[in-house]
Amino acid sequence: MADRLPIPAEFLAEQNAGLEAHLRVDFEHLGGQLERRGTAIDRLVERVRGLRVAIPTWGVGTGGTRFARFPMPGEPRTIFEKLEDCAVVQQLGRATPTVSPHLPWDRVDDIDALRRHAEALDLGFDAVNSNTFQDQPGQAHSYKYGSLTHADPAVRAQAIAHNLECIAVGEQLGSTALTVWIADGSNFPGQQHFARALDRYVDSMREIYAKLPDGWRLFLEHKLYEPALYSTVVADWGTSYACAERLGPRARCLVDLGHHAPTVNVEQIVARLIQFGKLGGFHFNDSKYGDDDLDTGAIDPFRLFLVFNELVDAEARGVDDFDPVYMLDQSHNMTDPIESLLESAAAVQRAFVKALLVDRDALSAAQETNDVMGAARLLREAAQIDVAPVIKMARLAAGGAIDPIAAYRASGYRARMAEARTAEPTGRSGIV
């Protein structure tokens, strides 16, 4: 029972009251336009309400760069406070009902209390993220030279045990997936034997895969570089795919939009993984140079649309066993993380709705007859439609805010938290 929601329902209703009349006019107008295209706007609202995007617990804290971190007043200090901030995002935006926990950053003694806290805030738990990319106090072996791929079997055993602990905690929280990203790699040519390192990765992952509870999936996250600056063991989708194949049907590839070379065609990678039955899900963010972890849709919203174009196409074709999960994975260095998460969730919704507006039969016909301009225009036209009234109506219908950022600012939540959360945050989270 959600009895501890941070934003009072009456306050939200007041915020919406001043905006609803204009929204209804805009909604009606867009509905007429879409009807001429053969799309029922109410159906789009339903589809948006069915889309779920997870928030990682580290996303509500202020991120940083390699150089510095500038914490903001009122930041959450514990996993319990992080969940409260996630609840604000969900209450206002209504797109993010689940939270993706991370171990050991979110480790607590009383896991059941954590689960109850989430329930009271109307939140569930998404995939658990393991961390073998940094050493923890008191840890027997260091991950400086690797974890699941380390040359020393004792280090690998420690990394495997940590992932099994993540599964055990996830089971208690109600998760059904484990996401594994490793920083393993090398900084210098010759430092690491490419094949032996990857063999050790697969062997370690086999031990984790073998312990997956019923109904669980294992997500493999690849990343081109960083922190390893010469080679990374699981650097690209091809390596990830090959490993997922070796592991078995419940191992899937997770695509973090920022984890590729700058000119790589990410939507084509998505299409390939769908075709090969190995797309597990996404970490959404945006970038201009590398793994910038900027807000989703902030730099290249057309690319996000093209990714969703592939996802909607797969769904329309009825691709077997197609059930990707969505999560925001961003570093909020200059903005209030709650505001960034609200904007980013809306960007995901926007890309999804626009992809739903693509005339798939016409596109297919244009492709098969080499009508190049016709095909390109079908995508561009769908991407140019302003679907904001659909998103706003979906939020309103689900009990959220028509203008979530305005409502958040008017709520004074962060200022209240700055009063209540005074101590310096303990521990320092990174971003993966």
Ligand SMILES: [Mn+2]
């Ligand atoms: Mn990621």
